[in-house]
Amino acid sequence: MQLGLSVDDVLSTTRAVRKRMDFDRPIEPQVIKDCLELALQAPSGSNSQGWQWIVVTDPDKRMALADLYRQAWAIYVDLPFAIGNIYDGDDPEVKASYDRSASSAQYLADNMEKAPAMLIPVMPGRTPENPDWATASATVGSIVQASWSFMLAARERGLGTSWTTLHTMFEEQAAEILDIPHEEMIQIALIPIAYTKGTDFKKGNRNPLADSLHWDGWGGSAPN
Numbered sequence: 001m002q003l004g005l006s007v008d009d010v011l012s013t014t015r016a017v018r019k020r021m022d023f024d025r026p027i028e029p030q031v032i033k034d035c036l037e038l039a040l041q042a043p044s045g046s047n048s049q050g051w052q053w054i055v056v057t058d059p060d061k062r063m064a065l066a067d068l069y070r071q072a073w074a075i076y077v078d079l080p081f082a083i084g085n086i087y088d089g090d091d092p093e094v095k096a097s098y099d100r101s102a103s104s105a106q107y108l109a110d111n112m113e114k115a116p117a118m119l120i121p122v123m124p125g126r127t128p129e130n131p132d133w134a135t136a137s138a139t140v141g142s143i144v145q146a147s148w149s150f151m152l153a154a155r156e157r158g159l160g161t162s163w164t165t166l167h168t169m170f171e172e173q174a175a176e177i178l179d180i181p182h183e184e185m186i187q188i189a190l191i192p193i194a195y196t197k198g199t200d201f202k203k204g205n206r207n208p209l210a211d212s213l214h215w216d217g218w219g220g221s222a223p224n
């Protein structure tokens with residue numbers, strides 16, 4: 001079933017869903033496949049389509065991945081750029097928003113294995129021939145759009161997702177759990193998937209566009 005949201009609604013309300021995941025509602029494999037079919041319409045460098053998609057529903061594997069994630073979370077949570085520490089401004093509303101996100105992220109760490117499915121987008125590229133300049137722009141850049149398309153398509157179908165990357169601190173161990181050929185394949189993210197409790201989501205907390213917009217060069221302002 002689709003929610004019938006407008007494109008703009010999907011783009012502005014696809015949140016990192018953590019506390020509102022419905023762990024008890026199973027996900028039909030076909031819905032995940034439908035979202036991935038749409039994801040395949042995303043661009044990739046030279047239309048190379050090197051992307052590989054690992055969907056994990058096996059409870060033991062979900063638990064093993066969640067345990068790795070928790071180990072990484074325990075390291076991350078004290079770092080200065082962790083979501084609970086990064087805001088150093090004095091706007092109480094913004095601070096409260098970061099605090100809510102930190103609490104939500106802690107909840108995900110505590111409960112990740114309960115998500116009925118996880119998606120790990122994987123990209124070939126850990127090779128000596130792949131120059132450094134291409135790793136971020138071409139390798140990662142050839143799978144992120146498709147992965148985000150998956151998350152948008154999931155939102156339209158009542159599913160919540162969250163982009164997470166912390167498990168890559170222990171990427172080799174995750175590769176072992178899932179038999180991924182680690183010497184070549186780069187894990188881009190670990191995306192827990194669950195139906196959401198309710199389907200109404202709001203716009204997120206974002207800085208004004210003017211803070212990041214440059215027009216005709218670094219120092220240029222946009223026309224009014």
Ligand SMILES: Cc1cc2nc3c(=O)[nH]c(=O)nc-3n(C[C@H](O)[C@H](O)[C@H](O)COP(=O)(O)O)c2cc1C
Nearest residue numbers: 014015016083101105108162163164165166204205
């Ligand atoms: C590169 C990247 C890495 C992220 N890693 C994690 C993560 O490991 N754990 C987590 O809970 N959220 C993670 N997030 C989600 C962000 O915290 C989230 O997108 C951000 O707080 C905005 O949330 P919102 O869209 O719901 O407003 C990550 C997002 C990105 C883009």
